[in-house]
Amino acid sequence: MEQRELPIDLPDVKAMSRSVATLPEQARLRRPVRNQVEMILRDLDSMVAEDHPVRAIWDFLQRLDLSGFYSSIKAVLDAPGRPASDPQVLLALWVYATVDGVGSARRLDRLCKEHDAYRWLCGGVPVDYHILADFRTSHQAALDKLLTEIIATMMNQKLVTLKQVAQDGTRVRAGAGGGSFHRKDSLEQCLVAAEEQVKRLNEERDHFDPEVSLRERAARERAARERAERVEAALRELPAVQAAKERQQRTKSKAERTKINEARVSTTDPEVRVMKMPDGGYRPAYNVQFATDVGSGVIVGVSVVNEGNDAGQAETMEAQVEQRSGVHPEAYLIDGGYAQRDTITTLTQRQIEVYAPVRPPRTTTSGRERSSPRRDDSPEVIAWRQRMEKEEAKNRYKLRAATAEWANAQVRCHGLTRFTVRGLNNALSVVLLAAIAHNLLRWLVVAA
Helix, strand or coil, X not given: CCCCCCCCCCCCHHHHHCCCCCCHHHCCCCCCCCCCCCCCCCCHHHHCCCCCHHHHHHXXXXXXXXXXXXXXXXXCCCXXXXXXXXXXXXXXXXXXXXXXXXXXXXHHHHHHHHCHHHXXXXXXXXXXXXXXXXXXXXXXXXXXXXXHHHHHHHXXXXXXXXXXXXXXXXXXXXXXXXXXXXXXXXXXXXXXXXXXXXXXXXHCCCCCCCCCCHHHHHHHHHHHHHHHHHXXXXXXXXXXXXXXXHHHHHHCCHHHHCCCCCCCEECCCCCCEEEECCCCCEEEEEEEEEEEECCCCCEEEEEEEXXXXXXXXXXXXXXXXXXXXXXXXXXXXXXXXCCCHHHHHHHHHCCCEEECCCCCCCCHHHCCCCCCCCCCCCHHHHHHHHHCCCHHHHHHHCHHHHHHHHHHHHHHHCCCCECCCCCHHHHHHHHHHHHHHHHHHHHHHHCC
8 A cells, every 4th residue: 555655844954044033032042040059169369460450469468577567466375365367468458559559458358259359458457448448547657667668679670779869749538528627616516516415315325216226326426526626626627727717818918918807727637738729629538748869760768748830849848758768868859849949958968969940039139140149049959959950950950850759650650639538647658559550560570
């Protein structure tokens, strides 16, 4: 019997290949499965490349004497107490964070949990933003000593010569807001209100709200107490601000005197002052000073002041450079804001050649030239006026902008654009960290 083949409808393969899914549920996709348990075997060391900058920073810190950072640790071997986080790890975290432009302890805390380079530095050492913030502000003496050691080591290796040093300042925005500044009457009212709040919270200890935890109640008491202390500090700072206002009144014209307002002080940061910023505006800021070696670009001196002008800062900074290095620079390059005649005299008497622009006569009708000495000029000032008329001195002075202003720009790239801490001492700790990070990078460059 003859068998007949049944017709079979085969799909059109070419037509199927040309079909397009019009809805998500029609598409064949690899979708994420995040609840799948995985076993990943890898160590922290394999997660950071061998040539990563974080390894170089760690290696450099291992060569330096960091004993000053360990003196405050109370937990010792064979004694009770919880082990402390290694200060070398905390220092390395802050140095690398500064290089990375990170200046917030909370942000650094997040990076230590999320970023491989920061996790590699931690190496399992527990850190949080409280530990990081306290470490940065409580080791100013150790940071200052570390900066001195870096400079001395680079001088021994002939990487820093101090033949020429340039100084310049930059105004860094403070954390205090403009609305935190108050006059004397307002400050006294704030103090009364703060003291009443502290008293009220102390009385609530016996009649406390059961819904408020002990930790939250302690935090409230601490915040009220700290606010009262800041207002008291602001009242103590008020006479100094008033004296500065009076000095301005004596140096300004009659029309300008009317623009000088009554003395005011911030209750957020009593030591901060309102300064004129590079963009022409006025905001709360600190005046950060850097002295930089011209040959290497290494920062050899740092300071933070709450004065808006640079007058008198050169003598203090040069003395700091000599204290750190043991020698005076051969030449000192400063701009016109530092070039008072007393400053020129003092630095020249220290066997330093000063290179700074000479101010022209105030009136053109006097007939006196720029280099002509004044009747009350010292011999050192006369020699400086004559030296700055020479072409060689003018060419040397041009190195100031290429060095000092470049260093200012570098530390701004490292995140020194606004302080997240309060007070001159805490601000100086941040600036010391910026200088250390900058110098370590320069060490990598000039030693290569």
